[in-house]
Amino acid sequence: MNNPYEIEEREYKHWATVVSEQAIQLFGNNQVVATGWAPSGYYHIGNFKEAVTCRAIYNELKNLGAKTRFILNIDDVDPFDKVPSFFKKDYGKGLHKYIGFPINQVPDPLGCHNSYAEHFIANALSIMESFDVTPENLSTAELYKKGEYDKYAKLFLEKREQVYQLTEQITGSRMEEFMLIQCPKCGNLAAPKMTGFSIEDEKIFVDIECRKEKKGCGEKSSIQLGETTWKLKWRLDWASRQDFLGVTVESSGKDHGVAGGSIDTSLAIHKDIFQKEKLPLLIQHGFLTFGGKKLSGSSGSGMPVTEFPKILDPTVFLYKIYRQNLRTDFDFNVSIDVPKVAAEFDQAEKLYFSKETIEKDKASKKIIKAYELALIDKPTSKPVIRIDYGHLSTIMQVCLFDQEVTLQRLYETNYIPRKLTDYEYDLFKKRFERAKYWLENYADDRIRFKILDVPDCSQVQKSTTEIILSLSKAIENLPEDIHGDDITQFLYEKAKANEIKPKDFFKVLYLIILGKTFGPRAGTLIEAIGKERVIAMMKKALSCF
Ligand SMILES: [Zn+2]
Ligand SMILES: [Zn+2]
Known part of the structure; x- marks a missing residue:
């Protein structure tokens, strides 16, 4: 199979099209696009980038006629590894005793949801929805409870020598433990180590020791797998889930794609342990950073993803992401770049409506594809008037943030050449609110100003x-x-x-x-x-x- 990143460059094709065409070539017209996220903190930019990347591929697969499922796997069994800084002051104290617990069994420190995990899920789903990312949500806890992973646990234990060898070959170190098993005595999921096992009639019995050095209780237990919460280690879990869900395409951050990384491991498991001929298309996307920072969900620093729709129309933001090459990293400086990003979208929209359709070169076609994929609503039937974000930011400051005075000024200066339609007026109002919010909260000092009444x-x-x-x-x-x-x-x-x-x-x-x-x-x-x-x-x- 040809490298999708090279085709994207060479043929000036949008990556969503390249990947979708490859997926269809491999798996035909039934496709499953997957993305995953662990709700151990606020939904962050890395999670967001992955979800919107998969959204584009999902939409393009449908455009190409494939019957497609879009799945979000919510890993709510992730062990709770530290109290995030934003909870430390007021609510953190009560959380320390839950370190090592699965996050769906840690209480919500704010008390508004059933668990720590659920507290973050609601927030993440609403952000995704505002960006038109609407996958089927699958809870890891539910999948384990339903027994989806049972046969994989058995398989990995039976083929353990092969798994050891394979993972050592790929990662350079021996994978000592295959799974996390919750201690029945203290509830810790991260501390227990399996010291022995037996398989009888499809049932797996395990001996575990809850390691003190890993903040466990030190007790030994013998239980049947499934009596307490358990999960496979990430790399094994990932490949297994892809297998039973029939995942055909999944995108992850470039860090997963390094030699010996989780993509290599997953593919090797599919091939050598599951003995499959067709391997899922595991692609990698570049990082999106803000002022050089990859914002972390659990650190809670920087600009939360919930702020994005307040400063830019989600469609505009999606366009910015879809306009980049798949594996290209890019940095977004929120104090400076916002008007430029909006202007690029407006430009793409003009190109989309421009008459010289036949003449459009390959580069323009890629821009138009990015524009089409970014649209959340159906495209309008003819071009609309959008007020340049940067211009609007200047005018509204001169007009002291009065929306109607600003609009009047735009008419007077012929910036708006005819009466706006209701739809355009709505676009104006929304962009006005966003630009105002941006100026008040994020814009660089060089952009913000106040007109003096008398010179100083x-x-x-x-x-x-x-x-x-x-x-x-x-x-x-x-x-x-x-x-x-x-x-x-x-x-x-x-x-x-x-x-x-x-x-x-x-x-x-x-x-x-x-x-x-x-x-x-x-x-x-x-x-x-x-x-x-x-x-x-x-x-x-x-x-x-
Ligand atoms: Zn809550
Ligand atoms: Zn224990």
């Missing part, structure tokens, strides 16, 4: 009357019907013509209007405030000298 002379005096007069004259001479960046360009040329550094020209504008040395694009700012008001401010500034 201590700031203005950093410049000279000569520059102020020259800029004022240039603004007076702005041609009619000039907008945005064309204004900036016009001023740039005037500065040069007057032998003034353009940088100093723009600086004095910011000093007078905003009382600082930087600000949004000069053209946008002047247009938003209005030429007359800017000139009036300039005049007032001259009295500072």
Whole structure:
């Protein structure tokens, strides 16, 4: 099989299409796309990236006519390994005694759900839903209770020598333990070690020792497997689950794909232990980071995933992710990048509606595919007016965050060339709210500003009357019907013509209007405030000298 990442590059095909076509070639028209997550903390960006990656493949498989299931495996049997920092202060104390317990048997420290695991599940599912990720949810605890894993436990124990050899070959170290078994005496799932076993009539009996060095009680027990909670070790669990669910495609972070990693192990188990000829397509996706950080769910630091829909339309955010190559890492700087990300989406939408459909080159086709996959609602029948996020952020600050005044200003400056439809008005309102939230909570100081009523002379005096007069004259001479960046360009040329550094020209504008040395694009700012008001401010500034 050809490497999907290379095909994506070589043929300018969207990765969702490449992967789906390969999956169909391998498994035909019945497909199962899977993703997994352990609710041991808040849903984080890594989980999110995986889920939305699988969403794109799931949708594309359906587009290509395959009958497809989309499964989310919720690993609610994960052992509780530490009290997260966000619970430490108030609620953490009561949790320490549950270290090592399966997370579905640890109480919810806030008391609002049946267990620690459930506390995080509700939150994660609602985030996924807002991004149109709506898989069937399968609980690991339920799957074990139903006995889905029983035959695998037996198989791994029977073929243990082969499993030892195989895992050692791949990972370089011997896999000593195959499963976690909960101690019947103290409830710890992580501490017990299996010291012996026997298989009688399909039943498995185990001897365990609850290791003190692993924070267990030190007791020895002999039980039938299943009397207490148990689970296979992650790599064995993963391959088994893929097998009984018939998973055809699953994506995981690149860290799983390193040589000797869990993807290699899982594939080897499918091939050598389960003796399958067709192996599931286990692909890898790149990391999404925020300001260089991979936000962790249990550390609770940085921006939680729940914030995403508050700053960007989920469709826009999905587009940003789908526009990247599958294995490419990318960093998202929330204080700076948000307007740019929105603008890229708006651009893609224009391309989608552009007339030269036949002429569209391969690169454009990839953009259009990313756009189509990102859409949550059906595409509109014709292009709609969307107000540029960055422009809107500037105008609303000039208009003191008044939504109707902002809209009026956009009409007056011809930025909105005709009356908005109800649908477009709704788009405007939603983008307004998001941009406002972003400005108030995340935007960089260079983007946030406040228009002064009167110039601050201590700031203005950093410049000279000569520059102020020259800029004022240039603004007076702005041609009619000039907008945005064309204004900036016009001023740039005037500065040069007057032998003034353009940088100093723009600086004095910011000093007078905003009382600082930087600000949004000069053209946008002047247009938003209005030429007359800017000139009036300039005049007032001259009295500072
Ligand atoms: Zn709760
Ligand atoms: Zn114990």
